[in-house]
Amino acid sequence: xxxxxxxxxxxxxxxxxxxxxxxxxxxxxxxxxxxxxxxxxxxxxxxxxxxxxxxxxxxxxxxxxxxxxxxxxxxxxxxxxxxxxxxxxxxxxxxxxxxxxxxxxxxxxxxxxxxxxxxxxxxxxxxxxxxxxxxxxxxxxxxxxxxxxxxxxxxxxxxxxxxxxxxxxxxxxxxxxxxxxxxxxxxxxxxxxxxxxxxxxxxxx
Amino acid sequence: xxxxxxxxxxxxxxxxxxxxxxxxxxxxxxxxxxxxxxxxxxxxxxxxxxxxxxxxxxxxxxxxxxxxxxxxxxxxxxxxxxxxxxxxxxxxxxxxxxxxxxxxxxxxxxxxxxxxxxxxxxxxxxxxxxxxxxxxxxxxxxxxxxxxxxxxxxxxxxxxxxxxxxxxxxxxxxxxxxxxxxxxxxxxxxxxxxxxxxxxxxxxx
Numbered sequence: 493x494x495x496x497x498x499x500x501x502x503x504x505x506x507x508x509x510x511x512x513x514x515x516x517x518x519x520x521x522x523x524x525x526x527x528x529x530x531x532x533x534x535x536x537x538x539x540x541x542x543x544x545x546x547x548x549x550x551x552x553x554x555x556x557x558x559x560x561x562x563x564x565x566x567x568x569x570x571x572x573x574x575x576x577x578x579x580x581x582x583x584x585x586x587x588x589x590x591x592x593x594x595x596x597x598x599x600x601x602x603x604x605x606x607x608x609x610x611x612x613x614x615x616x617x618x619x620x621x622x623x624x625x626x627x628x629x630x631x632x633x634x635x636x637x638x639x640x641x642x643x644x645x646x647x648x649x650x651x652x653x654x655x656x657x658x659x660x661x662x663x664x665x666x667x668x669x670x671x672x673x674x675x676x677x678x679x680x681x682x683x684x685x686x687x688x689x690x691x692x693x694x695x696x697x
Numbered sequence: 698x699x700x701x702x703x704x705x706x707x708x709x710x711x712x713x714x715x716x717x718x719x720x721x722x723x724x725x726x727x728x729x730x731x732x733x734x735x736x737x738x739x740x741x742x743x744x745x746x747x748x749x750x751x752x753x754x755x756x757x758x759x760x761x762x763x764x765x766x767x768x769x770x771x772x773x774x775x776x777x778x779x780x781x782x783x784x785x786x787x788x789x790x791x792x793x794x795x796x797x798x799x800x801x802x803x804x805x806x807x808x809x810x811x812x813x814x815x816x817x818x819x820x821x822x823x824x825x826x827x828x829x830x831x832x833x834x835x836x837x838x839x840x841x842x843x844x845x846x847x848x849x850x851x852x853x854x855x856x857x858x859x860x861x862x863x864x865x866x867x868x869x870x871x872x873x874x875x876x877x878x879x880x881x882x883x884x885x886x887x888x889x890x891x892x893x894x895x896x897x898x899x900x901x902x
Contacts, residue, residue, distance in 0.1 A: 522816060522817040523813075524814075524817065525817075601816030601817065602816065604812075604813050604816050605813045605816055605817075607809075607813070607870070607874050608728075608809050608810045608812070608813035608874070609729075610873075610874035610875070611727060611806030611807065611809050611810055611873050611874060612727040612729065612730075612806060612810075616874075617874060617875065617876055618876070620874050620875050621875040621876045621877070624871065624875050648882075650882060651882040651883075651885055651886045652886060654879075654882040654883050654886065655864075655882070655883055655886035655887065655890075657867075658864055658867035658868055658871060658883055659860075659863055659864055659867055660867070661867040661870050661871055662862075662863035662864055662865070662866040662867025662868070662870065663863055663867070665812070665866050665867065665870045666829065666863060666866055668815075668816050669812050669813070669815035669816060669821075669822065669825050670815070670822065670825050670826040670829050671822055671823070671826045672826070674859075677853075677855060677856040677859040677860070678856075678859050678860055678863055680856055681856045681857060681859065681860035682860065684894060685860075685890060685894060688893050688894055689889060689890060689893055689894070
């Protein structure tokens with residue numbers, strides 16, 4: 493059961509309905525076996541309507557990736573954490589343990605397939621360059637806030653964010669491509685990094 | 698110019714000749730556009746000979762992945778580093794900066810495409826499960842040696858190896874799928890982790 497993508501409960505226009513159909517078809521078939529026909533089957537309308545809006549499968553998928561990123565951006569500013577350390581831990585748990593129940597594993601598998609298209613396709617590469625930059629900048633924001641609050645040491649936020657972001661990308665890649673991936677040792681070592689390298693609280697060392 | 702894969706100068710039998718042809722075709726065309734015909738073109742012999750040995754493209758590519766891993770395993774025990782810290786830094790530089798001139802960038806791009814197949818194909822998943830385990834265990838070996846030498850603290854080598862290995866997978870994924878990936882900030886922060894979390898030398902903190 494592929495369900496609906498995060499941030500859409502009920503589609504309110506044609507584009508949103510196409511995006512939900514794409515999310516479902518991608519979760520069910522993966523990238524390699526995805527066709528406009530299969531997205532059309534989920535959409536419940538003729539595939540000619542899809543061809544009216546998109547040149548083909550990749551054109552549609554690139555719009556889908558942009559749509560997901562826009563939605564993610566719009567949903568972001570909900571910051572109800574105790575402090576920046578708690579906020580950072582929540583972001584890392586989410587990335588490393590894949591703990592968001594709204595995102596199914598099959599969809600994450602399809603996302604690594606889409607990312608792999610970037611190895612040869614400049615349009616996919618452009619998307620993942622922008623989305624990686626976006627997520628890394630959000631980490632910089634959390635680190636800057638924490639430094640202001642005195643929760644983090646005066647580290648270079650760009651350097652720490654690059655490090656943490658690469659860790660999240662690595663965990664997502666492994667989680668979707670190996671059997672029995674265990675995020676717990678990784679998470680424990682990351683907590684150690686947070687305590688010893690980032691935290692301003694010297695008593696935690 | 699795709700060149701020859703690491704660990705093969707001159708193929709000495711048919712399998713090695715097929716492996717060199719596969720490496721070149723994969724570096725030139727990537728996974729999605731690869732065909733048995735294109736491997737046959739690099740091989741310089743009829744594609745029917747390839748079909749004699751393999752059921753198809755994926756069967757050949759899975760044998761190629763095993764072949765590369767076997768060669769990597771056989772080439773490994775060259776340890777001429779000053780101590781385990783120097784050894785670990787060399788491994789990490791290699792993984793994060795992609796500093797091995799014998800491995801071209803196009804080939805690394807094809808490797809992320811092959812890894813993405815593991816999201817839906819159990820045979821690819823089995824390979825990457827084994828190869829990730831192999832590389833992670835080599836990191837455990839280096840960490841254990843360093844603990845024995847007194848160069849590293851008495852950390853949990855499995856936990857630290859999982860952390861470092863995920864960082865390498867993340868860096869390889871980013872390097873092949875985004876524009877302008879800069880490994881330097883990542884490497885600087887990793888040195889910080891080595892100094893403050895792993896090194897037994899307290900004067901480095």
